[in-house]
Amino acid sequence: MTAAPTETRPEPRVVRREALHFAVRNGKLVTGFAVVLVLLLTGLLGPLLLGSAPPNEYVAAPMLPPSAEHWFGTTTFGQDVFTQFVHGLRTTFAVGALGGGIAALIAMVVGFTAGYRGGLPDEALTMLTNVILVIPTLAVLLVVNAYLGVRGVAVQGLFIGLTSWPWAARAIRAQTFSLRTRDFVDLARLSGLGTGRIIAREIAPNMSSYLFMTFILLFGGSVLIASSLDFIGLGPTEGVSLGLMLQNATQWSALQLGLWWWFVPPGAAITAVVGALYVANVGLDEVFNPKLRTT
C-alpha cells in the first residue's frame, strides 16, 4: 500500500488530518466529548475506587444531606447516593452502547441492502421499516419486559436495539441510494467486486462520519428509553441504574421529604450524557460538512 502512486493515495490522509484540525478547534465537539468522557470515566473507575461495597448496601444513617463523607447524601434507607450514582452511570453507558450498537448494526444491514439493491428487496425492507417505525417503541418494550421475570442490563439493551433502528435505517438507505450511482461505485462493480465488498469498501467509508453520527443519536435514544423503562419499574432486577434511582426516589417520597440530593443527580447525569452527545454531534456535523463551518 505504501508503494502506491502518490497522487491517489495521500488523499484520505489529508482529509483525515483536515478533519482533525477542525475537530480540536470545534468548541461544541470538544465540550461535548469532554463531558461524556468525564462521566464515562466516573462510571468506569468510580466503582473500582469506591471498593467492592454493593451499591444497595445500607451504610449510614438515613436521609443525610450531602457531606464530605457522603458526597451526594444518603437515601431514606441509608444507602450512599454517590455509590449508587457511579454504578448507575456504568449501567447507563452499558445500555447506551449495547442498545445503540445493536440498533446501528440492524440499521446498517437494512439500510445498505435496501439502498444498494433497490427493486424488490428495497420495497420489502422499506415496508418493514415503515411498519416498525410507526409502532411506539416504549409500549412494545413495556409488554416484553413485563413478561420477562428476571431482567438484566444486557437483555434490556438487546430489546431496545431490536426496536429502535427504523429511522436510522431510513436515513442510511437514503444516503446509500445517492451514492450507489456514483462513478467510483460503478467502477468497482465493473471490476467484479461483490456486493458485500462494494458496500464495505466503497460505500460505507464514504459515509463513515454519517454512520458515526447516527450511532451517537441511537446511543442517546437508548439511554433515554432505558431510563423510562427503569422508571416505570421494568428496569434490571439486580443492581442500580440512574432510572432505577429516580424510580426509588419518587416511590419512597423523596419529593415530599425534600431529599433533593436523591433525585437531582441521576436525572442531571442522564441529561448531561445525552445533551453532551447531541452537542458533540452538531460539532461533528460542522467538522465533516464544510458548508456549516462558521469560523
Added chain:
Amino acid sequence: MRRYFGRKLLVYALTFVVAVTVNWMIPRFMPGDPVAGMLARAGVSQPAAVEAMRVYYTNLFGLDRPLWQQYASFWGTLLRGDFGISIWLFPTPVSTVILRAVPYTLGLMVPAVLLSWVAGNRLGAFAARRRLLDNTVLPLGYVLTATPYMWLAVILAWGLGVVAGWFPVAGGYSFSLQPSFTAGFLLDLLHHWVLPFLSLFLVALGGWAIGMRNMIIYELESDYASYLAALGAPARLIRRYAFRNAVLPQITGLALQLGVLVAGALVTEIVFSYPGLGSLILKAIQNQDFFLLQGTFMFIVIGVLVANFVIDLVYVVVDPRTRAGMAGARG
C-alpha cells in the same frame, strides 16, 4: 393522491397486524410458562386453589388448542372489542378501565404536543440567523430535548409543588371532590393539570425549536431565497417563504416523534399520579395484570395509528404537491 393514501393505509393496516401478532406472541413465546409465573406471583398455597387457577388461566389463553386456533380466536375476541377482564380491578372489563383513563391522557397530551410544536417552530424560526438569540435558544433547546421527561416532571413537582406550594403534585383532581361539571371542579382539574402539562410541553419544545432553526437556515441558503434577496425582497418576506417550506419536515417529524411523546406522557403521568394510561400501566405492572397491560398496548398503538393518519391528512392540505400526485410526499 389515491396512491399516496393507499400506500399509507397499507402501512397502517400492516402495522396493526404486526402489533396484534406481537401482542399475541409475547406471552406464548417468552421463556418460561406465563401461567406458572402468574400462579407463583399470586402466592396461593392451597393445591386445590392453584389447580383451579391453572385451569382458569389455561382456558383463558386457550393454551390447550393448536396455535393457529389460538391466533384466530385472539383476533376474534379483539375485533369484538373484548380485551379481557382486569385482574387488578376484577371483574371490570379491561376496555372499561382503559376508556376511563384515556380522556386524562388525551387532555394532557394533545394540548402539550400541539402547543409545543407551534411554539417550538416559532421560537426556532425566530432564533435562526440571529446571533444573540441563537446562542441562547440552541444550547437551551439541546438541554431540554436531552432531559428525561420524568426528571423534568420530578424537578417541577419538587420546585413548584412541594417547595413553592403553588400546585398540587398528585392526582387528576382533589380527593375531596367528586367529578362533576361545576366551576369549582373544573378549576381544580385545571390546577392539577398545569404541572404535568408544563413538563411535557417544555421537553418537547426544545426538539421542535432545534429542528425548525436548522430547517430555516437550510432554506435561507437555498436558491429561491438568494433569488428573492437579489430581487430586493424584504427579509421578512423571504423568512415567511422559508418558514412555509420548513414547516413540512416538521409535520413529518411530528409523526415520527409520536412514539417518544406517548412515552413521555406515560412517565410524566406516573410522576404526578395523574389518572391516565401511564398510571394504569404502573398499576398493571405492580399487580401483574397482563390483560390490562396488553389492552393498554393495543389502545396506544391504535391511538398512534389514528394520529398518524390525521397528520397525513394535514400534510395533504398543507403541501399542494401531494394533491397533484407529484413528488414530495413523505416516505
